[in-house]
Structure formats: C-alpha cells, structure tokens
Amino acid sequence: MSTHHQLSICGLVSSEAVAQTLSQALDDRFSLVQFQQESDFRQFLEQEKHDIDCLVLESSLDLPQVACYLHKEATLLPAIVLLSNPSPSAASESDKLWHEDIFYHTAELQLPLESLPQISSHIEQAIARFLQLTAACRLPLVVPMASSPEMQDSLNQQQQNLSEKLKERLGYLGLYYKRDPHLFLRHMPEPEKQDFLREFKLDYREIVLNYFNKENSINPKIDAFVTKAFFADISVSQILEIHMELMDSFAKQLRLEGRSEDILLDYRLTLIDVIAHLCEMYRRSIPRETQSRET
Secondary structure, three states, rough: OOOOOEEEEEEOOOHHHHHHHHHOOOOEEEEEEEOOHHHHHHHHHHHHHHOOOOEEEEEOOOOOHHHHHHHHHOOOEEEEEEEEEOOOOOOOOHHHHHHOOOOOOOOOEEEHHHHHHHHHHHHHHHHHHHHOOOOOOOOOOOOOOOOOOHHHHHHHHHHHHHHHHHHOOOOOOOOOOOOOOOHHHHOOOOHHHHHHHHHHHHHHHHHHHHHHOOOOHHHHHHHHHHHHHOOOOOOOHHHHHHHHHHHHHHHHHHHHHHOHHHHHHHHHHHHHHHHHHHOOOHHHHHHHHHHHOOO
16 A cells, blocks of 8 residues: 555545645655545455554544444554544643543643644654553543553554564665654653663563574564664663563572573573664664765
C-alpha cells in the first residue's frame, strides 16, 4: 500500500473538509488511505493492519466503539485523535499531548483540529510514543483484556516492525531526527523512569540470554531495544552500566553454583553488537545537511 520508504497512514474521519485538509497536509513521505465509514475502515484494517504505521481518528465519530473494536481484535497501532471540541484545559502543549480521557491507549496523541496542518510532525511524535509504550499499557477501564497475551503479542510485533522501518528510513527521509525531549529518560517523572528502566533492563537481559540461540533471530529484539534507547536519549555509557550490572548478577549466581565465570566473557559480543546498533542509529539521526557541513 506504500513504497518502501513511506509511512502508511490510515484515517477514519467523518468530515470531508477534515479529510481534504489531512490529505493536503501530508507530503510524499507518507501514504494515506482514509475512510468516512467505520465498516470500510474495519474491512481495510483486517487486511492491512500489519502494514499501517499510524492511525488518525476524528473524535466526532463514535471513538469508544472504534477503540473497543481495535482492542477486541488485539490491534495496537500509533494513533492520533483529532479533537473537534478540545476542553479549555487542553490549551497548553503538554495537555495537547496527554489527556486524562484515553480513547485507545496511553500513547495516543490528542490534538485539536487546528493542528491538522502540522500533522506530519505529530505523526512522528505518535510513533515515538508508541515505540516506548509497554506491553502493560494503560487502556480505558472498559477494556477487559488490556494485558491479554494477544494484546501483548500485537504490541511487541508492531514495535519490532516500526523499529525495523525506522532503521531503514533514518538518513533517507530525515523523518525522526527531531526527538521529543519529554520522552528522554532524564525528563521522565521518577515513577515512570523507574518503570522504564526496569523493563529496559529486562529487555537487555532477554537479548543477552538469547544472543547465541541460533533458532531465533535476535536482530529484531536488538532493533526494538536500541529504538527505545534512542528515543529515551540513553547513552552508550548507560548501556555499559546496565551490561556490567547484569554480568555481576550472573557472576554471583555462577559462584553460588561453583561454576566458572569465564563464560560471561562471551557476552562482550552482545554488548559490542548493541552499542554498534545504537551508535549507527545516532549517526543516521543527524540531518544530512549537518553531516555535509562537518565533512
């Protein structure tokens, strides 16, 4: 439905004017398909959901019903919700990005219709937030299956797919080099920071334990891990610290079992591989014009 280096956007909007503005606001970096009927939207989603990069949903529609369908189908995608009548409390930038009323999931981006001409940059933000969304994401309370295996598998698959696309497109489109500082680890509220680090360390542990498993390709997991690190502005030294902390934990366990710690030296390859991926992502995130001036 799109060329190799385009982002695929699927819209569900009720108004012809909104549909026209959305179409005009997106340049050739994006491939847009949009619908005014929910039935057509559902049919398209059933066939193409694994190729869609971001949803754009207008709030004048029956969004709770749409969200309920998406949850029932275990379909989690980056999403922008266009608010027809945003509340007065949504005036500040932070309120525009995060509302108490969640329609779909906590990484959705809620924007007033006036922001539609700038939709390109907001799509980037929505994807960035989704890539950092955990499998235990907070969904509306009416959803009984928020932590179901199907939902977690859907989220993990979408994160890996988008991570791979991101790696391919960085340096070609210059699409993601403007990261959202609100997502940086150092700017997160303390509880959110601790949750992020806990999951981040578990992700790294899984990579280490499966690195030499020839039956499963580890590259998608490394890509997803590095993407999280990139958007959270995590440095190489922080990755090294996490690695050493994990190796210390493994060493203690080996000593308790009376086994040699030499096996842990092999995991230096894991560390080198992850750091190489991260450095490449940071290198590619520099706009081409900047690279040209420096050479």
